[in-house]
Amino acid sequence: SAQTITITYEVEVENILANQNTTSLVNTATLTYQDASMPFPSDTATVTVIEPNLEVTKTIESGAAGSDAGDTIEYELVVRNTAVAGTAYRVDLRDVLPGNLLGAPDGTGTAPFFLNITVDNDGGAVVKNAGGALVAGDAVFATTNETDDTLTWPLFDMPPGTTLIITYEAVLSNFAVAGEMLTNTATASYNSLPDGAGRDGSDGDDDDTASTLNNYNEADSADLTVDSSIAIQKALNATHADNDFTIGDLITFDVRVDVIEGVVGNVVVTDVLPAGLDFEGPVRIVAGSNISYDGTGVAVEAPAGTLTIDMGDVTNTSDSNSANDFFIIEIDARVLDVPGNAAGNPALTNSVNLTSDVGPAGPDTQNIDIVEPNLVISKVPSDTTPTLGDVVTFTVTVRHDTSSADAFDVILTDAIPAGLSYVPGSTAGQASVNETDPSIPVFNLGTITLAEMEKSFSFQATVDLDATVSQAIDNVIVGSYSTQPGEPTIERDYSGNGTGTVTPDVDAFIDATKTVALVVDNGTVGVVDPGDTLEYSVVLENTGGVTANNVVFSDTLPANTTYVAA
Structure with a gap:
């Protein structure tokens, strides 16, 4: 009598360079037995590799400028798992204060040095690897350069899409040197598996370095200029969720200039855009009613990529409120379609500095990473050996492969080859179709986001009665897509194809x-x-x-x- 045998086994996704996020791994099982005839029965199962991806952002929330010995600095540390799928396990987060920020509580330097620690664990979604939500009381002080100069935490796990926000205060030491630049750096390393046996950060590189295997590391730093009457900070505008941009994107940089209450003469801001970014003026000055200036406030680009903004004498009317002692210059730049702008290449660094009668400030920098879509097209016929006159259904799937960005304007064109005839009205699925010329139907999939991963559709074609029997017919569908929707001036276009082959037969x-x-x-x-x-x-x-x-x-x-x- 008929029997069914089920074999269950486990396999491990290898930690090799080829196994990157969204990689498809196909496992084929084949059955052979005594007196079996070819072809042997077989079946496949496909798994998709998922990976976490952390972004660390370190900012100074208050005290970025004009701070001297005994002043309190408030820091914010944001850790995001930007992956669509893939939990970051055993996150080891470390925040090291430089020596002259170990002045708590009043500049004398009596530990603890990290004050008023708060934790927003995304509604309890960020949990310790050993169990339980991560809370402020879990903070641990460790030693890196000086005793208790490092804020650490028990190893914790971050599911995809979660955000951890940590704030704390530090106090400038009585030994802080005027004009000194103090860099506070936060680092995070993590693992792909909860037991720590997966991909990790042991190779030391950033997780955006695709050429390195164990690259699960992320870091960011915040610079503080001590006892300066003027300071400058470069950041991305709050409209940007992260520092990932693709070809044709418009990036808004915020240059924040903090000034003392009073007059600072001859303030000139110089912003240097990296190769691969193109300035789109004019700049915008955002300031409160207490701030005025007598310069042009206009960006002059000379040479290309170097912007000089003359603010003249900047007056900050005294109101004893340090919270509004700044103005912001918003600068727009477009990501160009040039060879150097490619996913996986080193980050583009935008630098800004300032000169004034009271001295210089900066430089401060902001990095951006280039991301790109990368689609693959598959085309599968319902019958590879149809009879003359048969109707064959072709199923087309377009999916993200090693993509790091959404794909827009996904268009596929199928020049139906001799021996096949497209069946008008047969298209079904996630594509619209233009059948103006039935011999060359054009399918529109619109946008394929990273979140949805793939789209598919099907159409039918009839095998012509005069098709050559036993001669293979390759039906090639050609696709195109881009980094931007519509037809902007700057974008990057891509192409690909998929082939479905049928061989006509006769009964x-x-x-x-x-x-x-x-x-x-x-x-x-x-x-x-x-x-x-x-x-x-x-x-x-x-x-x-x-x-x-x-x-x-x-x-x-x-x-x-x-x-x-x-």
Whole structure:
């Protein structure tokens, strides 16, 4: 009697460079047995590799400028798992204060050095690897350069899409040097598995470095200029969720200039855009009513990529409120379609500095990473050996492969080859179709986001009756997509294709054999003369494997002959 045997086994996704986020791994099982005939039965199962991706952002929320010994600095540390799927396990987050920020509580330097720690764990979604939500009380002080100069936490896990926000205060030491730049750096390393046996950060590189295997590391820093009457900070505008941008994106940088209450003369801001970014003016000055300036406030670009903004004398009317002692210059730049702008390449660094009568400030920098879509197209026929006249359904799937950005304006064009005819109105699924020329239908998939991963559709084609039997027909569909929707001036276009092959076959085949004989010879013997009668014999033989139905036989009489009715 029939039996079913189920074999269950486990496999491990190898930690190798080829296994990157969204990689598809196909496992094929084949059954062989005694006296089995080819082809052996087989089946496949596909798994998709997922990876976490952390982004760390460190900012100074208050005290970025004009702070001196004994002043309190508030920091914010934001850790995001930006992955669509993939939990970051065993996150090891470390925040190291430089020596002259170990002045708590009043500049004298009496530990603890991290004050008023708060934790927003995304509604309890960020949990310790050992169990329980991560809370402020879990903070641990460790030693990196000086005793208790490092804020650490128990290893914790971050599911995809979660955000951890940590704030704390530090106090400038009485030994802080005027004009000194103090860099506070936060680092995070993590693992792909909860037990720590997966991909980790042991190779030391940033997680955006695709050429490194164990690259699960992320870091960011915040710079503080001590006892400065003017300071400058470069950041991305709050409208940007992260520092990932693709070709054609418009980036808004915020240059924040903090000034003392009073007048600061001859303030000039110089912003240097990296190769690959193009300035789109004008700049915008955002300031409160307490701030005024007598310069142009206009960006002059010379040489290309270097912006000089003359603010003249900046006046900050005194109101004893340090929270509004700043103005912001918003600068727009477009990501160009140039070879250097490619996913996986080193980050683009935008630098800004300032000069004034009270001295310089900066430089401060902001990095951006280039991301790109990368789609693959598959095309599968419902029958690879259809009979002449059969209708074949082609299923087309377009999916993200090693993408790091959404794909827009996904268009596929199918030049139907000889031997096949497109069936108008047969398209179904996630594509709209233009059938103006049925021999070249055009399918529109619109946008394919990283979140949805793929789109698919199907259409039908008839195998022509005059198609060549046993000769393969390659039906190639060509796709195009871009980094931006519509037709902007700057974007990057991509192309790809997929092939579905069918080989026409026949179930019935009629072989015709025709002979002729001279049956009435009224003239010269053996010679066809006028009035003689010829008899044609036709044998139709079905050499196929099934009955041929509705067979129609036709014969064109040669010239100078007349059919003799039976």
